[in-house]
Amino acid sequence: MILPTNKYKQIWDPFVLVMTIVVAVEMPLRIALDLPLHGWFYFLDTFISCVFLVDLILTFFTAVYVNAALVKDPKNVAQRYLKRWFIIDLLAVLPLDLIFGSFMINARLLRLLRLAHVATFMQKVAKANVINASLLRMVFLAFWVSLFAHWAACGWIAVGAGNITSEWKATHGLLYLRSLYWAVTTLVTIGYGDITPVTPKQTVFCILVELLGAGLYGYVIAIFASLIAKLDVARTHFTEQIEKMNTFMRFRKIPSDLQDRIRSYYEYLWTSRRGYDEGQVLSELPDSLKIQVSLHLCSSMIEKVPIFSGASEDLIKQIVAKLKSAIFTPGDYVFREGEIGDSMYFISRGQVEVVSKDGQTIYATLSPGNFFGEIALILQQPRNASIRALEYVDLYTLDQGGLQEVLQKFPAFMAHIHDLAKKRQDQFTKL
Ligand code: CMP
Numbered sequence: 001m002i003l004p005t006n007k008y009k010q011i012w013d014p015f016v017l018v019m020t021i022v023v024a025v026e027m028p029l030r031i032a033l034d035l036p037l038h039g040w041f042y043f044l045d046t047f048i049s050c051v052f053l054v055d056l057i058l059t060f061f062t063a064v065y066v067n068a069a070l071v072k073d074p075k076n077v078a079q080r081y082l083k084r085w086f087i088i089d090l091l092a093v094l095p096l097d098l099i100f101g102s103f104m105i106n107a108r109l110l111r112l113l114r115l116a117h118v119a120t121f122m123q124k125v126a127k128a129n130v131i132n133a134s135l136l137r138m139v140f141l142a143f144w145v146s147l148f149a150h151w152a153a154c155g156w157i158a159v160g161a162g163n164i165t166s167e168w169k170a171t172h173g174l175l176y177l178r179s180l181y182w183a184v185t186t187l188v189t190i191g192y193g194d195i196t197p198v199t200p201k202q203t204v205f206c207i208l209v210e211l212l213g214a215g216l217y218g219y220v221i222a223i224f225a226s227l228i229a230k231l232d233v234a235r236t237h238f239t240e241q242i243e244k245m246n247t248f249m250r251f252r253k254i255p256s257d258l259q260d261r262i263r264s265y266y267e268y269l270w271t272s273r274r275g276y277d278e279g280q281v282l283s284e285l286p287d288s289l290k291i292q293v294s295l296h297l298c299s300s301m302i303e304k305v306p307i308f309s310g311a312s313e314d315l316i317k318q319i320v321a322k323l324k325s326a327i328f329t330p331g332d333y334v335f336r337e338g339e340i341g342d343s344m345y346f347i348s349r350g351q352v353e354v355v356s357k358d359g360q361t362i363y364a365t366l367s368p369g370n371f372f373g374e375i376a377l378i379l380q381q382p383r384n385a386s387i388r389a390l391e392y393v394d395l396y397t398l399d400q401g402g403l404q405e406v407l408q409k410f411p412a413f414m415a416h417i418h419d420l421a422k423k424r425q426d427q428f429t430k431l
Helices: 007-032 039-060 074-083 086-093 096-100 102-128 133-158 172-187 200-230 233-251 256-273 278-283 287-304 313-322 374-379 400-409 411-430
Strands: 064-066 069-071 324-328 333-335 343-349 352-355 362-366 386-389 393-399
Touching: 007 039, 007 102, 007 133, 039 074, 039 086, 039 102, 064 074, 069 074, 074 086, 086 102, 102 133, 133 172, 133 200, 172 200, 233 256, 256 324, 278 287, 278 324, 287 313, 287 343, 313 393, 313 400, 343 374, 374 400, 374 411, 393 400, 400 411
Parallel strands: none
Antiparallel strands: 064 069, 324 393, 333 386, 343 393, 352 362, 352 386
């Protein structure tokens, strides 16, 4: 069975979709302009028929997802296909005009039924989460509206194109352009009235397009307005948060330099994590997923931290599950020398300085991948230095309770980390 994730299938599906769109554009226009199915048109038509036939056969051998479970059983896959898409795909591929003769010449328009696959394809793209969902829906809607305008233009040509002058009828291109202009102005309810129906057939067609246009126009405008509002939910939500904070700061007359610091903190929140609080996002997930996401978020940091090199995957998972994120703004003290230590810290982003109690002497500058605060935590003694943020810093903290839980399960790691704390203490007191 072919898996939906198969890389050739991932190329094949969009290719079939493009072919479907080519049919949806080319066939109505060819029929409207009454062009014979010769030469290039014949080649294209046969080629697309073959593509649709191959796709129909491949579908019988492609595993599908049903309620998030992969169904690979060929019988099950075939049954599902026969019940749903098979009839549509079969009608689209059968050369009905050859079977039933020339009176079924327009039966090939049944190929347009395959456009139903466009919606399924869009759902797949939405699931892959590679593009903003609202933007995708807008593209989808724009596609249908454009296709509909094209069909209306083809229909207008087919019914005789009203009072379009003979100059515009000189070439197929000009005739199509003028008809498309009529279709668009009618659909968007502008209707300049320069192109009007002449025969009863044209009048009926015109009424239908006008009615559809009025409905479609209102619907599209309403949907677009709501999609634009939802285009960037994160940004809208975040802007609201900042607005609330600004109002509060004005109302409580917070000093302007402090206001600036708060605003720049919000800016950092946006650039570093799109305003989301990592802890809150994670708290909404079940434990197993939470650990996977935390592992992903901390992976680049963990790779750099020497105490984790050689640690088992299980141990790393346990530690990662206990980490909490924290942000410090430039100049903030994470803690001060002499304080009781109840946490250790891993630097994920930004730099901190190890400084003396008065903040005058700088002992070291620590960067992402470095850790600090383990000596007081493990050896149960006061902090031997102060830590000051040089810029915005993202830290992960591991507190006493979390560390103890991990150490109980991994006694060998306890000895290792204890040893390390002792060695580092000796090293730092010699400096
Ligand atoms: P702790 O004593 O808990 O709190 C201060 C921390 O700074 C200390 O643990 C070490 O992790 C770290 N530290 C102290 N001195 C230095 C130094 N000279 N270089 C790097 N890190 C240091």
